[in-house]
Amino acid sequence: MPDTLSFRASLIGFALVVLATFQIAAGPALAQSPFSAVRKVGDRVITEYDVAQRITFLEVLNAGAADIRAEAIGRLTEEAVQREHARRLGVRITPDELAEGMAEFASRAQLETDAFVAELEEAGIARETFQSFVEAGLLWRKIVGPELGPTVNVTATDIARARDVAAIRGTKLVLISEIFLPADPQFAEPVAQIIGLIENASSIEEFAAIAREYSLAGSRDSGGRLDWVPLEQLPGQIGGLIGSAVPGQIIGPVELSGAIAFFQLRAVDSTRNIPAAQVKLTYKRLLLPGGRSPETLASYADIRARVQHCNGLDPYAAGLPDGYITDHEALMQSIPQSDAVELARLDRFEMSANTVEGGNMVVLMLCARELEQDPRPTSLQIENSLFNARLGERAQLRLDELIADTMIVDY
Known part of the structure; x- marks a missing residue:
């Protein structure tokens, strides 16, 4: 099993992509905890424990935020809004989907899920925090794909210009x-x-x-x-x-x-x-x-x-x-x-x-x-990259709209 430092380094690349593209945030798994509330997002409460967990998680991922506490609260706020929107739409993640998502995330660090979770726990991050992190991303992807995907168009000219x-x-x-x-x-x-x-x-x-x-x-x-x-x-x-x-x-x-x-x-x-x-x-x-x-x-x-x-x-x-x-x-x-x-x-x-x-x-x-690149990216690879980038931009705009329509109270 790799030491904590090498484990953290192996997460940097893919974790930042996931964070930037899908704005995956840890969930309110502990919303009913007895700890003090930091922010209320709609009907969901973000606690000091949630924030502390997210700060540690961001540090492990080496996210490099200028104000890591503000970054943690922001991510948790986005997640709360995403979850509420998914609830209204009736979108759910099955246990098998969650397990597969956790395994996929862990595999990018070349670890099995249990080994990955063990490394997180050694850093002070609960398994439930990781589960919520993955679940929020899966929920959001399930939403933005059908809702926004049909509005994204990548043409042959777009691909040519990208080259x-x-x-x-x-x-x-x-x-x-x-x-x-x-x-x-x-x-x-x-x-x-x-x-x-x-x-x-x-x-x-x-x-x-x-x-x-x-x-x-x-x-x-x-x-x-x-x-x-x-x-x-x-x-x-x-x-x-x-x-x-x-x-x-x-x-x-x-x-x-x-x-x-x-x-x-x-x-x-x-x-x-x-x-x-x-x-x-x-x-x-x-x-x-x-x-x-x-x-x-x-x-x-x-x-x-x-x-x-x-x-x-x-x-x-x-x-x-x-x-x-x-x-x-x-x-x-x-x-x-x-x-x-x-x-x-x-x-x-x-x-x-x-x-x-x-x-x-x-x-x-x-x-x-x-x-001239070696290897030269295929047209399909460029198309997928452009599609994902545009979908991510539209998804972020949609999320910003949802946040603007949500009652948020800081304590």
């Missing part, structure tokens, strides 16, 4: 502005003058004014300002330069396909971390003849207005030579820099066309940005 890098983990975020200038030889002289203006810009506002006046990028109307971009989504060269820059610093010129780019770092938010070598992009690449001619720009505007999904880009390749529309799936680090710079700032199903290749405008559309 996005931003949804899987956090990262270091950067707030940048951009200016794209033509690399065509006939524009060399005016572009050189604009580059001089950019390099001498002394503020974020001045950089924005230049972007509005001269940038070819679609962001020109907003002064080149982009929303937050995860740093690891940027290609290596650009990501390295921006990652080592300070707010206000201008990065460039950067030679891209048919364009010269400048970037300015506006702010940094270091909240997350993703290994760049594991970021995989799936995207479409469409070449539109005519470069930046008015006709090609009009065609691109029409595409942006009409296409909502990657498959919707295919019809616009009709009549074009083979290879003018291509599908790509590759780790971000292996994508050509000109494409990587564009794709870095796109969300799923967004598109961009700031570069030119062989006289053709390059239209890029991001289909997916995922983190």
Whole structure:
């Protein structure tokens, strides 16, 4: 039998999940005890003994509450409301269901029920407290499943979005502005003058004014300002330069396909971390003849207005030579820099066309940005995870409503 410390450690992971998802709380098994009352919830009384038991239980589970007494009373209050709601609905837990629930909980600590209970008793927690803890959770699950389950819907789009890098983990975020200038030889002289203006810009506002006046990028109307971009989504060269820059610093010129780019770092938010070598992009690449001619720009505007999904880009390749529309799936680090710079700032199903290749405008559309994982979670696993998370959120809202409608008196 493991010692108390190792036993407690083995409970941390699964116990917190149970507490957070189902708000399982110890029951009023001792509501008729002679000890002093702490709180009355409807017709149920929470005693000092109940609170002391719950505090010890939370300590064993290493719940880490800032105010553990308040946490214990809160959990017991939720349990009392859950039990009363179950009573009104006629929901009950059979002895076999209770035994199975206790065994399942104990098995997560790799113990049989009796061994698990023995460890709890050694820590000062009565068997009845554990039984009530499990019973409350089983009652609540029996209620929220039929009552709220049909209202939860997880779509294929939800699953796809859950695979996005931003949804899987956090990262270091950067707030940048951009200016794209033509690399065509006939524009060399005016572009050189604009580059001089950019390099001498002394503020974020001045950089924005230049972007509005001269940038070819679609962001020109907003002064080149982009929303937050995860740093690891940027290609290596650009990501390295921006990652080592300070707010206000201008990065460039950067030679891209048919364009010269400048970037300015506006702010940094270091909240997350993703290994760049594991970021995989799936995207479409469409070449539109005519470069930046008015006709090609009009065609691109029409595409942006009409296409909502990657498959919707295919019809616009009709009549074009083979290879003018291509599908790509590759780790971000292996994508050509000109494409990587564009794709870095796109969300799923967004598109961009700031570069030119062989006289053709390059239209890029991001289909997916995922983190390569081993093992890769299945769609069913993601669906179940999303379903349980949404069901848990709705269950908590329902519980909060029930608590608000319950008469609660503190002593």
